[in-house]
Amino acid sequence: MAEQQRHSGAEVASFLLEREAEIIDSWRRLPFFDSGDNDPAQVERDCGAVVRALAEAVRTGDEDDPAAAPFNSLRGLFIELAGRRTRLGDSASEIAVEVGRLKGPVVHLWKSAGGHRGVEQTALLVDALGTLRVAVMEIAVATSAELIQQQQEQLLELSTPVIRLWRGILAVPLIGTLDSARSQIAMESLLQAIVDQGAEVAILDITGVSMVDTMVAQHLLKTVMAARMMGAECIISGIRPQIAQTMVQLGIDLEEVTTRAGLADALAFALTKIGYQVTAPGGAIGR
Missing domain, CATH: 1.10.490.10 (Globins)
Known part of the structure; x- marks a missing residue:
């Protein structure tokens, strides 16, 4: 056979x-x-x-x-x-x-x-x-x-862009649902941009984030700490009332983190931080 x-x-x-x-x-x-x-x-x-x-x-x-x-x-x-x-x-x-x-x-x-x-x-x-x-x-x-x-x-990389707002100032506008993968990519992208551009201030804007849980909050805090180790001050902006209440209930301590109500406030703070003077509306921004 x-x-x-x-x-x-x-x-x-x-x-x-x-x-x-x-x-x-x-x-x-x-x-x-x-x-x-x-x-x-x-x-x-x-x-x-x-x-x-x-x-x-x-x-x-x-x-x-x-x-x-x-x-x-x-x-x-x-x-x-x-x-x-x-x-x-x-x-x-x-x-x-x-x-x-x-x-x-x-x-x-x-x-x-x-x-x-x-x-x-x-x-x-x-x-x-x-x-x-x-x-x-x-x-x-x-x-x-x-x-x-x-x-x-x-798509994850595109959904976490790093934007140069000013010389020495970067921002990462986060929108939608944050998970570990997006948070990790945001941190890696931001840290690389800090090195590449010699940034002094980085803004994490979470105005468009719908929910923050303990894991996401920990990623944000790690990003802030890592940015400081790279020589940049990190600001978290756009913490909405519901998210603020959730973070308080979760016992997340942001005492050592600089926060601002919105991206405009964070940018004004960042400009001041690097030596610019921000005037009232109708004025100018200068040294």
């Missing part, structure tokens, strides 16, 4: 290698390989690599194992192709459908090739093509998850 299976595998492998050019020609315009702006020569190389891997898989009896060496050798290619489709907006299931379309042309060539085409040989070919789909699907899912993670990180 094993000998018969090896013989069937060798027959299918020979078919794939002998008809490689025709298979490549039928694959090269399919979405999985060609997104419209690919180098035709590279598309041909990619298609050929997959055909040869399929041939090796059926020859070695690994047509059912997506982790086997023949499929694993294509991992880099699959990551590139699946990643490209993901960036174009395809989901993992849509990519799987695209890979599934590779089977039709191969099976058509197999059936039209003539000669003895037994059930076992056909099953080996179909199994190998199905395993190819599974291998790509696994990578597509991982690639989609990685892309989502990257997008979330980018």
Whole structure:
């Protein structure tokens, strides 16, 4: 039985290698390989690599194992192709459908090739093509998850901008719900900006923050302490009455932290701190 299976595998492998050019020609315009702006020569190389891997898989009896060496050798290619489709907006299931379309042309060539085409040989070919789909699907899912993670990180960074209000004065306007991830990014971004710009004062404005719990308050306090260690005074502005009551109820001590009612008050304090004089409305700001 094993000998018969090896013989069937060798027959299918020979078919794939002998008809490689025709298979490549039928694959090269399919979405999985060609997104419209690919180098035709590279598309041909990619298609050929997959055909040869399929041939090796059926020859070695690994047509059912997506982790086997023949499929694993294509991992880099699959990551590139699946990643490209993901960036174009395809989901993992849509990519799987695209890979599934590779089977039709191969099976058509197999059936039209003539000669003895037994059930076992056909099953080996179909199994190998199905395993190819599974291998790509696994990578597509991982690639989609990685892309989502990257997008979330980018959104977090965009949602915690560091703004230069004045020479030596920075501000981080925080809006929405604060969690540990956003708080950590805000702290890291602010500290890096303090170093890069030699800032003397940093303002954390939480006017747009809907809720502050113990964990978030601790992050804010850590940010204030870290800024001081970097040589900058840190001010927290925009503590609304509800948040102030919550912080009192939680026993959060802001005695050593400079606070101001709003961003304008914090900026006026910061300007004074670095040596400017802030006059009444209608006046000027100067040394």
